[in-house]
Amino acid sequence: MTSTILFGSIARHTCKLVPPAVVGAMTLGAGLHASFSYAADDYPNKPVRYLLHVSPGGGTDVLARQMASELEQILGQPFVVENRPGGQTGVQLASIVNAAPDGYTIGSTTATHIAVMNSVFDEYSLDSVDWIAGLVTDPPVMVVHDSVPFDSLEELVEEVKANPGQYTVSGTVDGSTGHIAWAMFAEAAGITEEEVRYVPYDSQGDSVTANVGGHVPIGMAWTGITRDHVEAGNLRVLGVLSEDRVSAYPDAPTFTEAGYDVDPSWQQFRGIIGPKGIPDDVKEKLAGALERVTQTEDYIEYIESSNLNSRFMGPEEFTEFVERQNEIVAEWVERLDLDE
Amino acid sequence: MIDGLLLGFYALMTLDVILALFLGIAIGYIVGALPGLTSSVGMAVLLPFTFSMDPVAAMVMLVAIYVAGDYAAAIPAILVNAPGQPAAAITAFDGFPMRMNGEAGKALTLSILGSGFGAFTSTLLLIVSAAGLAHIALSFGPAEYFALSLLGLALVTSLASGSMTRAVIGLVIGLMIVTIGLDPVSGTQRYVFHRGLLEGVPFLPALIGLFALSEVFMMLERSLKSSGERIHSLPSPWKSMSMIYPFGKTMGRSSIIGFLIGVVPGAGATIASLVSYSVAKRLSKKPETFGSGNPEGVVASETANNAAGPGALAPLLSLGIPGSASAAILIGALMIHGINPGPMLFARNPEIPYAIFVSLLIGLPMMMLIGLLGARFWVQITRLNPALIATVVTSICLLGSYTYDNNILSVWVAVVAGILGYVLRKLDIHPAPIILALVLGSMMESNLRRGLRVSGDEFSYFISQPVSAIILFCAFAVFILPLGQSLISVFRDRKPIQDTR
Numbered sequence: 001m002t003s004t005i006l007f008g009s010i011a012r013h014t015c016k017l018v019p020p021a022v023v024g025a026m027t028l029g030a031g032l033h034a035s036f037s038y039a040a041d042d043y044p045n046k047p048v049r050y051l052l053h054v055s056p057g058g059g060t061d062v063l064a065r066q067m068a069s070e071l072e073q074i075l076g077q078p079f080v081v082e083n084r085p086g087g088q089t090g091v092q093l094a095s096i097v098n099a100a101p102d103g104y105t106i107g108s109t110t111a112t113h114i115a116v117m118n119s120v121f122d123e124y125s126l127d128s129v130d131w132i133a134g135l136v137t138d139p140p141v142m143v144v145h146d147s148v149p150f151d152s153l154e155e156l157v158e159e160v161k162a163n164p165g166q167y168t169v170s171g172t173v174d175g176s177t178g179h180i181a182w183a184m185f186a187e188a189a190g191i192t193e194e195e196v197r198y199v200p201y202d203s204q205g206d207s208v209t210a211n212v213g214g215h216v217p218i219g220m221a222w223t224g225i226t227r228d229h230v231e232a233g234n235l236r237v238l239g240v241l242s243e244d245r246v247s248a249y250p251d252a253p254t255f256t257e258a259g260y261d262v263d264p265s266w267q268q269f270r271g272i273i274g275p276k277g278i279p280d281d282v283k284e285k286l287a288g289a290l291e292r293v294t295q296t297e298d299y300i301e302y303i304e305s306s307n308l309n310s311r312f313m314g315p316e317e318f319t320e321f322v323e324r325q326n327e328i329v330a331e332w333v334e335r336l337d338l339d340e
Numbered sequence: 341m342i343d344g345l346l347l348g349f350y351a352l353m354t355l356d357v358i359l360a361l362f363l364g365i366a367i368g369y370i371v372g373a374l375p376g377l378t379s380s381v382g383m384a385v386l387l388p389f390t391f392s393m394d395p396v397a398a399m400v401m402l403v404a405i406y407v408a409g410d411y412a413a414a415i416p417a418i419l420v421n422a423p424g425q426p427a428a429a430i431t432a433f434d435g436f437p438m439r440m441n442g443e444a445g446k447a448l449t450l451s452i453l454g455s456g457f458g459a460f461t462s463t464l465l466l467i468v469s470a471a472g473l474a475h476i477a478l479s480f481g482p483a484e485y486f487a488l489s490l491l492g493l494a495l496v497t498s499l500a501s502g503s504m505t506r507a508v509i510g511l512v513i514g515l516m517i518v519t520i521g522l523d524p525v526s527g528t529q530r531y532v533f534h535r536g537l538l539e540g541v542p543f544l545p546a547l548i549g550l551f552a553l554s555e556v557f558m559m560l561e562r563s564l565k566s567s568g569e570r571i572h573s574l575p576s577p578w579k580s581m582s583m584i585y586p587f588g589k590t591m592g593r594s595s596i597i598g599f600l601i602g603v604v605p606g607a608g609a610t611i612a613s614l615v616s617y618s619v620a621k622r623l624s625k626k627p628e629t630f631g632s633g634n635p636e637g638v639v640a641s642e643t644a645n646n647a648a649g650p651g652a653l654a655p656l657l658s659l660g661i662p663g664s665a666s667a668a669i670l671i672g673a674l675m676i677h678g679i680n681p682g683p684m685l686f687a688r689n690p691e692i693p694y695a696i697f698v699s700l701l702i703g704l705p706m707m708m709l710i711g712l713l714g715a716r717f718w719v720q721i722t723r724l725n726p727a728l729i730a731t732v733v734t735s736i737c738l739l740g741s742y743t744y745d746n747n748i749l750s751v752w753v754a755v756v757a758g759i760l761g762y763v764l765r766k767l768d769i770h771p772a773p774i775i776l777a778l779v780l781g782s783m784m785e786s787n788l789r790r791g792l793r794v795s796g797d798e799f800s801y802f803i804s805q806p807v808s809a810i811i812l813f814c815a816f817a818v819f820i821l822p823l824g825q826s827l828i829s830v831f832r833d834r835k836p837i838q839d840t841r
Binding site: 055059061062065069081084086087088090091094119120165173174198199200201202205210213214215216227228229231232234301302305306 | 524661793
């Protein structure tokens, strides 16, 4: 395996110096070499396309570009990041579904993919793609504007029930991770839609800005985006939807600790997908390389500074994880009457 | 603050950072001048290269691209009526007629002088008031945003030259186009006949088609045989500085308007241009010349839209709120360097905001010089054979539409929008109201719906807040005044209707 990687990287570096015909012959040699070894031994012997469902510049894009450069160092082939935004992930999903399942096309995924597979696309489901690896999870965090007269989830419930219609909660579009997290909490706490209305914003940033400005006093958000505002005293954290407390907010109880029975497996996440039917050994090799990336210093530093929660999941674990996410989405899309 | 500026100056005085500043200006200038490429595209493409750079150098370079790109968007707007960004569509109102009158050089010079003046004044205002003013951004909730976008739409009807009815028709077409896609609140599909339209009609390709491609069709029709135009000689960059004097007042006023509106995240630059242009038109002694090549129109629009750029940095640097696509990329760039842009930035990494301030103070005069020298080069384009211009502009447009999201559908959108734009021009309907409705329409809709969610379907919510009530009143006045005036003049000048048959 090592020799193949070495060979590949030598071939790549000599590209600049030697005429194309020679490179062609070398590549042919590499191809012959592939025919009498396992597919995974030879993988990757050409650049891998890494398709993103987002525009350049945001958190998912930045993380992907960081991953791509680390992957290149480990696997010896360039990972070429291509942005395929638009169509609510539909543009990227179509490219991935239609690509050959050989491991040379992979893509980014977040909770949005699960949501659109349930409520937007009839033709795509969890089975349309291979779930290669999970990278980070991000627990939903409930924040409130500093001026509200309550300081715990319990007091919040009391207050909103005493003043029905006075309070609103913000997040992103109906059916998003934050919306469902709120709906799950509201059900556990017995809060009705009339008592607290949900206000959707175009982006998580806009939603948190509305909380900081006090236009919407309660917000469902994430650790990274709220941390500085909490430190600056603009927002307070009342609770976190996760199994254990998060390191950024050691004093904030989990919903379960506070006495609300909300399924803590409901998380925002980021991961890697590919076309359906990638050979298991190729998938394992890719997942192995991704796991090594998650152990590099640069990556750990990035995850920490962005206040994300590194949680590596291999193909099997990740598939189970998204199946559970899918059950929750399917259930809530129906209960919130979002399927149209 | 003086300490901060010294710190920023100190951080800037390394070869790397100065080089990054130059590079940023050059890249922004080129990217902005090509229709279809915007400063945010340029920043996104260069983002990975900044990963290995020093954070100060990275930010200085990206901010330079951002500011220079905003200016350069006026170049294609003036030369080929193809604004690189929506705000420059307002510059094209007078800039393009000036170019058709053989005054391309003057229009380009004034646009760079106005932009430079606006951005510089705005940077000074930013340095003095960044932290304090950022709270304006926070005071804008759904009601205020709704009111502001409605004011923008009302201003559109008043500023287009020619009939208000035609401007309203353009607005309605734009609002109809903006309905396509997923509902911003409930996520329901609306008029989505193609998967690629789920997130709405791609904006930049639509802009390219409506303005640039339709202009190419017009160009082909007008004068394929003519061999280009004669141009008046341009004054040297130093002498052209004196051209500022007659427009001093307009520039000063537009800078302040641009800065204040720029601080509000969202459609800052576009609304700033609209407001500043309408104010200039209202205060002018000859409002009827606006839209047919009045240099004051170019100055008012360019000064305000470039003043909005530094204004938008106020909420970004002091609160971490991105006001635009470009600002979102700046946030991404900071995060990759482990710097969290947010309310703690000034306390934790003061070198970043202050280096940006100082780089703007040094970079803007540099940008003006490049722009003034560049104007002498760009103006030569008007001498070229229109057939050549048409070919080159068409290829750039189609390529630009494709690079927007690497999707062939966007190219089709540009082509269809081009044909639509051409037909509408034949009917005397200007493409600008359509584009402005595309920008402002979604902002208006989502904030109206959001406001209703917040208030529990109470419409009174929008007039019960003082700021939004005042803005709504202005919008109403803008819309109703011309109607009232024309009604009065109809009554006053009523003559017996004569049968002319």
